[in-house]
Amino acid sequence: MQLSREALLRAYRQMKVIREFEERLHVDIQTGEIAGFTHLYCGQEAVAVGVCEHLTEDDKIVSTHRGHGHCLAKGCDVNGMMKEIWGSREGLCKGKGGSMHIADVDKGMLGANGIVGAGAPIAVGAGIACKLDGKGAVAITFSGDGACNQGTTFEAMNMAVVTKASCIFVFENNHYSEHTGFEYAVGTQKDIASRAEAFGMKVWRGDGTDFFSVYETMREVLDYVRAGNGPAAVEFDTERFFGHFEGDPQRYRGPGELDRIRELRDCLKNFRRNVTEAKLLDHADLDALDAEVLEAIEESVRQAKAAPRPTAQDVLEDVYISY
């Protein structure tokens, strides 16, 4: 916990932005104004932020279907994202990608991905590029406990080891893949990290609901990979606060589970408690940030609602040819 006051405020703000961005989406989606399948990241913010706070624009990340948190943490514009999810032609992807396909390659964000497991091989390529460039940059792929069973993820782990790619596999174990439990679908019934280890990588583990655990763990992982030691893997135990997608009745949850995780495993609450108890920040600092973030999100929604809609002609653009 040697973070400056500024860094602490920034980390909190980043997590809070993700949280409020999605809490707001959760409300707005119910009005029927937002189209498509939306997977909310709420509850896992400490992972995205604890990872990305270490990164520069030279570092790359590859995300998942549950990508808002990774995008925001990697610096994608809040308004551009909100517009994208609302399907505006001013969205980050001109309304063509939507929630599952947000990217901003200039920021090192190589894309959310609707195909579970598809990101890992892409990150290996990006990690090879990082190695080639020799500037110590890394490529990070986020995968869930479900994605870790997809063949592409396994191939990517082996390929990363073989090519000594500067690549980090971040596994976010939120115990569910859609409506199926981790204990069922991951045959080992142990953690994900031990399986990754068997591919020949050094692995780490951390608490994905605690920013400081993620941040400190990632410092070690990044030191290791930036030094040119090849790939590494890290597993964070975490929680998702909403359903798999918006509309999910979540009957697979245990009694009181959602209340319990919102109470005990909320990274924002944990952060606030930690920093205030340690007297690094006080409640007023954080409350001010909260208000500021709420207003920023409100503003992004205002903009998204007012932004111009795409037109039929737009369909035919951004592809080299459309017959």
Added chain:
Amino acid sequence: MQLSREALLRAYRQMKVIREFEERLHVDIQTGEIAGFTHLYCGQEAVAVGVCEHLTEDDKIVSTHRGHGHCLAKGCDVNGMMKEIWGSREGLCKGKGGSMHIADVDKGMLGANGIVGAGAPIAVGAGIACKLDGKGAVAITFSGDGACNQGTTFEAMNMAVVTKASCIFVFENNHYSEHTGFEYAVGTQKDIASRAEAFGMKVWRGDGTDFFSVYETMREVLDYVRAGNGPAAVEFDTERFFGHFEGDPQRYRGPGELDRIRELRDCLKNFRRNVTEAKLLDHADLDALDAEVLEAIEESVRQAKAAPRPTAQDVLEDVYISY
């Protein structure tokens, strides 16, 4: 080594059939009369036979591009196979499949496979069927040290564990995938079995150039899986005597490597030495078998050469519709 004299003779004969079948193919292919890509199994006979001598027709196997040994060991007809490889319409697959696609489902041989790694998921399905039938039958997939890096193989291992399929992953590590070394392509640079173990399976290891090692190891593996304990994996260290495919100049071999493995790692020589030293069989027994097998192979070639060729009309058959 509690095998009866009869069982010993049978095992030796099976290995010898594979050996001579392929030594003969190796010669005949050079005449240009045999079409297609042929991958010879010579050197690995102890694995196919040491595994299949335990099996009945209820047990299933799924093979690879290097499938002749598995087919013969599982009881495919020698003449039907030779005719198939020669492309006759009397071949086991009417000349439609060829070396890489020999199958005999009635014998529990679910197919050689030209796609590396494709057999493993198929074996999981067969293993689920075995479990469903509840008669203690098993499904076995053979994979190489190259195939063990294919996503399908990994997915299959996890799926087998999750579904508790009666399925056995037999890894034949002959140290090469095409022209690439095991140490390069398998990122762990350890053995294959330890990676399989991380998927949650019990694993075994054995010497794939020693029939008795394979046979005794497989007895344990089969006892375990037939008892309904779910899948298992076993790795056999073995050698391939010929090139990856016929025509391969094998420049990746070390000096004297081929001579050395033919001398010290020949499962037929090892078998003969073991059983004669232990006075279980004598040389005359084996010599008689050798002669008999040679004649059987000669006969299969005679038949293959004389067998009727397929016709243009045959192209349109054996598919539900051909426009």
Added chain:
Amino acid sequence: MTKMMYRDAVLTTIAEEMERDENVVVLGEDVVGGMGTPGGPEAIGGIWSTSTGLFGKFGAARVIDTPISESAIVGAAAGLALSGKRPVAELMFADFIGVSLDQIWNQIGKFRYMFGGKTKCPAVIRMAYGAGYNAAAQHSQAVHQMLTGMPGLKVVMPSTPADVKGLLRQAIRDDDPVIFLEHKALYGVTGDVPDDKDFTIPFGHARLSRAGEDVTIVSTGLLLGFCEAVADKLAAEGIGCDVIDLRTTSPIDEETILDSVEVTGRLVVVDEAPPRCSLASDICATVANKAFASLKAPPQAVNPPHTPVPFARELESAYLPSADKIEAAVRKVLSYR
């Protein structure tokens, strides 16, 4: 007859066939739902509700929830089928053939032929396809053109609950591998369904859903309804359309199409996949070749553009063939001189 939704026709047919034949087994992601969770099995029975209750009725041995491993799902179906079972595997979205194509294309589609005709592979691979939910480029695709082009596969695209029942039952009882394409946007559609537990519809027999003598419209799945609407509208103007629901794209009922075009001389094919190497081009080419002399106008295809499926509502609607575009195409061929 019973009124039921398209999705219930899927579920009911599977249940009836599982009842009838113990070799029928179901597998896929979340087909049970809730496995390994505090809520327990069947907490949620499949995201399309096409397997709800099967686990309770038939047990874990025959209703198999799988990890997210589509190659292994299709591969397992292949192995089950080669072992005498009749697997009904589900790919949650048709787009996931991308991660499992080898098992579909190079394995189950080829066993019978490669192995010299002696091997049966009675596997059904069900998948939800199509646009309409703004699910964007990776969750909205029509994939029938690729699969139709693959020898050895039968490809089914039902457009009504009754057809689901007759065709899915046929698929499960068929000894060849069948790709069963369910349109997401049809799951909630209701229709009359025969109660007969042996009701099947043979493959390769199209359904004439509207009859007319001026133009032939061929389609499948969701778009068939749009074609019917256009036909009904034009009928009021005295223009008669044959609307042909292909039902199966392979085998294809060429005869019904050619017979119709011989009368009408005009063809419009409406297809949800992009234009290149599409089912629409396939049918236009067949008709141009085999009914050349009957044609009074150029055969006309209606496809989305050659782009990925876009996300935003306005974009997706502009992307998809609509009743308006179909009507325009029909008027275009009608006005050709």
Added chain:
Amino acid sequence: MTKMMYRDAVLTTIAEEMERDENVVVLGEDVVGGMGTPGGPEAIGGIWSTSTGLFGKFGAARVIDTPISESAIVGAAAGLALSGKRPVAELMFADFIGVSLDQIWNQIGKFRYMFGGKTKCPAVIRMAYGAGYNAAAQHSQAVHQMLTGMPGLKVVMPSTPADVKGLLRQAIRDDDPVIFLEHKALYGVTGDVPDDKDFTIPFGHARLSRAGEDVTIVSTGLLLGFCEAVADKLAAEGIGCDVIDLRTTSPIDEETILDSVEVTGRLVVVDEAPPRCSLASDICATVANKAFASLKAPPQAVNPPHTPVPFARELESAYLPSADKIEAAVRKVLSYR
């Protein structure tokens, strides 16, 4: 001009581009060969000899041997391309798109569009396709019809060493993903190749390899040579054929085809893939739609049958379009009244 083999044109072009642009990297199975073996790197330089010597010249960082993991190969190419590199990935056989299709279809083909046009993905995926080696159902396929149907991918099918050079260079310098299909049976064919290290052939421009006024023959790859042979034979009889080598199937040069058919009124398309939803049906449909009035005979496709590729010599020859079958098709359209 230098005489060289098709395979050497591949190798030379890659080497020249690697020399010119340090962002060009090569990856694939055994593209180095011998990694981790006693014989050492480059013991064998790729099974098609299309990467021999690259490792020695450019080193392990830019010539990357991979495990048997095609999804990871294409995926790595995707990631490299998104990171500013220009990967040239090799799939040893085109049939292996089965195990890597998602990365081709749903990833590299869609980035630019899905991400709103701001993302470049300059990846080249080379693959050896086609029959002629009796390699049977899983190692002999033509796959251009599937890939041509996928928005976002450019698809190239060179038929001569010179075209390899001009088109592969274009592919490597192109900012969009390109599928580069090399016919196995052409690797050994020799031809004159321009020495200019900036010689490129733009995509979407077909080559008229024979000129005539009686019939238009369209083809690609290996079969183009068969078409030329037929054209030459018929020329002796006074029958003139336009033989059009498409070079790229997407983008496609419709103009050249339509211009030719306007003159000849007769079309034969020769295609190595099975007939359904094929490139042949695509072109026949386009011509039937856009040059309807010019057509004097039904557009005619020549494809293999709708079966997997069979193994035995007699079967594979009967399966493939041959000069005889092409000639018969040409005579058929010529004799149509």
